[in-house]
Amino acid sequence: MTRVTAPFRVGILSFAHPHVEAYARSLVERGVQVIGTDLPPYDSGSVRGANLAQKLGIDYVESVDEVLEYAPHAVVIAAENARHYELTMQAIAVGADVLCEKPLATEIDDARAMVAAAEEAGVLLMTAYPVRFAPSFGELVTCVRAGQLGDIVAISGTNNGKIPLGDRSWFTNAQAAGGGALIDHVVHCADLIDELLGESAHDVYATVNHILHADRGVQVETGGVVSIGYPSGVIATIDCSWSQPDSASTWGGLTLEVHGTEGSMRIDPFAAHISGYDADGAVWNAFGADLDQLLIDEFLEAIQTRQRPVTDGGVGVRTLAIVDAARRSVRSGKSESVRSTN
Numbered sequence: 001m002t003r004v005t006a007p008f009r010v011g012i013l014s015f016a017h018p019h020v021e022a023y024a025r026s027l028v029e030r031g032v033q034v035i036g037t038d039l040p041p042y043d044s045g046s047v048r049g050a051n052l053a054q055k056l057g058i059d060y061v062e063s064v065d066e067v068l069e070y071a072p073h074a075v076v077i078a079a080e081n082a083r084h085y086e087l088t089m090q091a092i093a094v095g096a097d098v099l100c101e102k103p104l105a106t107e108i109d110d111a112r113a114m115v116a117a118a119e120e121a122g123v124l125l126m127t128a129y130p131v132r133f134a135p136s137f138g139e140l141v142t143c144v145r146a147g148q149l150g151d152i153v154a155i156s157g158t159n160n161g162k163i164p165l166g167d168r169s170w171f172t173n174a175q176a177a178g179g180g181a182l183i184d185h186v187v188h189c190a191d192l193i194d195e196l197l198g199e200s201a202h203d204v205y206a207t208v209n210h211i212l213h214a215d216r217g218v219q220v221e222t223g224g225v226v227s228i229g230y231p232s233g234v235i236a237t238i239d240c241s242w243s244q245p246d247s248a249s250t251w252g253g254l255t256l257e258v259h260g261t262e263g264s265m266r267i268d269p270f271a272a273h274i275s276g277y278d279a280d281g282a283v284w285n286a287f288g289a290d291l292d293q294l295l296i297d298e299f300l301e302a303i304q305t306r307q308r309p310v311t312d313g314g315v316g317v318r319t320l321a322i323v324d325a326a327r328r329s330v331r332s333g334k335s336e337s338v339r340s341t342n
Helices: 020-029 050-056 064-069 081-093 108-121 135-145 166-172 181-197 291-305 313-332
Strands: 009-013 033-037 074-077 097-101 125-128 152-161 203-209 223-229 235-239 252-260 263-267 273-278 281-286
Touching: 009 020, 009 064, 009 081, 020 033, 020 050, 020 074, 020 291, 033 050, 033 064, 064 081, 074 081, 074 291, 081 097, 081 108, 097 291, 108 125, 108 313, 125 291, 125 313, 135 181, 135 252, 135 263, 152 181, 181 203, 181 223, 181 235, 181 252, 181 313, 203 313, 223 313
Parallel strands: 009 033, 009 074, 074 097, 097 125, 152 235
Antiparallel strands: 152 252, 203 223, 223 235, 252 263, 273 281
């Protein structure tokens, strides 16, 4: 656990994303002074605002300006995707380091502008990709780089989950989220593949549909598969569907299979759990590494050492570029080139 030298202040901008609870608790446990604010929600019925702040044990104010006047060393942005750009720019303007939920932005040009602004201001910009810190992924990277699988030829990723309705239904609002399952779930696997291969994607073919949850009035895509080509010849596929039933004991899960000329390996970073049913319904008790805590540790360590975090803004741009190409592919019905992330 990374502890900080007091007084160390972090602001939280918006409680829209469910990961905000884990981030806030991790910061408090590490001795950080935390102050947060919420924004008017795109959806209705969200449990947010002062009540959630009290539950999390953090201070609460009524506006973003008040948080930034608090002179935080850093801010965590857990807003709806469409608000990432504006809030990040506001934080950078006051010299705060930024941890921004994924995706970094809804549009690739905005993501590039965020990275450029952070570099010009001399502040750190980190993208929230907690699965990058999974011990199983670290072991996989070690094996691949040691040549244990030979030359990598194909990768298959899945990031499936429940459809986020109810108090987090903004995920299914195209204006708030920038899309549906495609933008929600592709980027996590894309980040792992980006790190594993060490090369940027070249072209993308994507297909989506609205078959899943068709009776629930959802307008964005609920299922999809993305195929990604890399300059080395590797082909990767990502299933990004909201295909977990409402009765599932957890939100979903992520897996990654890597196939090479000398062997194959598979990881399931959320496999360490006990699941089943009791009188109250489905049970899911996770154990092992807390990936959200490891993410916060990386962020705090980067702030204190002034070293670039491993999932920096550049990673956010490269992964969003894959989503950008996938969206264009859905519209055109053919493969689309990934636009340069430089």
